[in-house]
Amino acid sequence: MSSIISWLDDRLGISAVREFMSHKTVPMHRFNVFYYLGGMTLFFFLIQVCTGVLLMLYYRPSADEAFESIEFLVTTVPFGWLVRSIHAWSANLMVFFAALHLISVYFLRSYRAPRELTWVSGVFLLFLILGFGFSGYLLPWNQLSFFATKVGTDIAGVVPGVGEWMLRFLRGGDRVTSATLSRFYGWHVAILPAITTTILLFHLALVQIKGMSVPSKAEDEAKTRTPMKFFPHFALRDLSGWIFALGVLAALAAMLPWELGEKADPFAPAYANIRPEWYYVFMFQTLKLVPGGEMMGIEYEAIPIMLFGLAGLLLMLVPFLDRGRGRIWSIAGVLGLMFVIVMTCWGYASLVPLYIVLLTILLLAVFAWMTRPAEATR
């Protein structure tokens, strides 16, 4: 065994990696629970890759066959329903955890120097995840996906100047047709995964190079506690979280299998109470509220759309804009978050989204207590 290891070491330099791993530590303090969120997002991404590859074996990307191929998959293929449901649930949980990860990093101001690029790449990854959500949504070619794509691509078309080109680029023509489906499939299974994998590796490498950020409020505490070895202690904690998440996924997929809906009909009105996926509801509700009209050739709906674009850009540039005056950014973050929560509740005409936010905070507190660092030993 040892001769094999030394043979490999001569060729791969494993000992350098082992050396690095053995020195890697995680600082211990009361905000430790937030260190698990990125890893959890990564876990759901890996689940998406595995289940996505399995779905590709049966899926046929054309308007005539897409819906039928998924119908066959969930009704006839052994465990087809399970693979599809896990893919759908894991997609939602990935968005959820990516958002939670972003929110925690934002409020702990972990984006400060020298981690600006980690933040920028992370925000970019979140946008890519939303792109995955949007492109994957069309693939089953049901009524909901058809209208979501019509609206989503039309939103791109509203942008003055480049709008029309973007609309045709996204749709692969003037309308949402089979050509759009081919395009979205290409994005979903090839282009986005390639870009995401590259940026993800960059993001993870930066986390390794710069280590975990310690929030300024916990700096004193972290100095008094012994850091935890990443390998094996922290990695095992990550792993137990992943196994728990796999159980949750299996339970959700089995008890609440993802609906297939009805096949898209380009000649039927949108059905009542049609609504996008939860993470787009705040934008959807905002668009509902803006009255119709045009001003100098620009339609009113273009204004909120461009403001959302601007907000996304600002979010990405926060590390460069936050010049030590963290309070302003915290207040802006709270206001932004409140806007999203209020609009989402309004969009659903229910308080359930708010309860989910409160439940999340409660669960995070419970996990923070469960994974609390050991008593100070120094």
Place this chain on the structure above:
Amino acid sequence: MDVSPVPERRRFINWFLGTSFGALVVSVLYPIARYVSPPHVPEPGTAQIEAGTTDDPEMREKGFKIVRFGADPVIVVRASETDYRAFSATCTHLDCIVGYQKDRNRIYCNCHGGSYDLTGRNVAGPPPRPLTPFKVNLVAKNNGPTTIVVSKA
């Protein structure tokens, strides 16, 4: 001072290689950019279509029907026994397909709650413009039911 021709030549080579490399990048990117922009495919022009008959049960029950006008959806609304109206069924807000609410006598889009009256005018919600109207002719056939003919206005 000895003015050597070498820097001159070096400058030329830098410029030459630089622009050649730029040209190479452009010659790769240009076809890709053109490739991903879908070509305009000419569509057969549709001047008029038959949208069924006035005794169509779907039309009588729901008060409207969506028909194909070429590749686009057109909504035909039954305002009264003898008054039929047709509009583009594509909402001017964000491209959803509208329906007709008989009880409230309005054309309504379920996506973002845009509503139009029976002249196609946007009366409430986010749509920025009225629906494009189409012409409707009722053509009575010998002994048969009356056919609804929709044509470009």
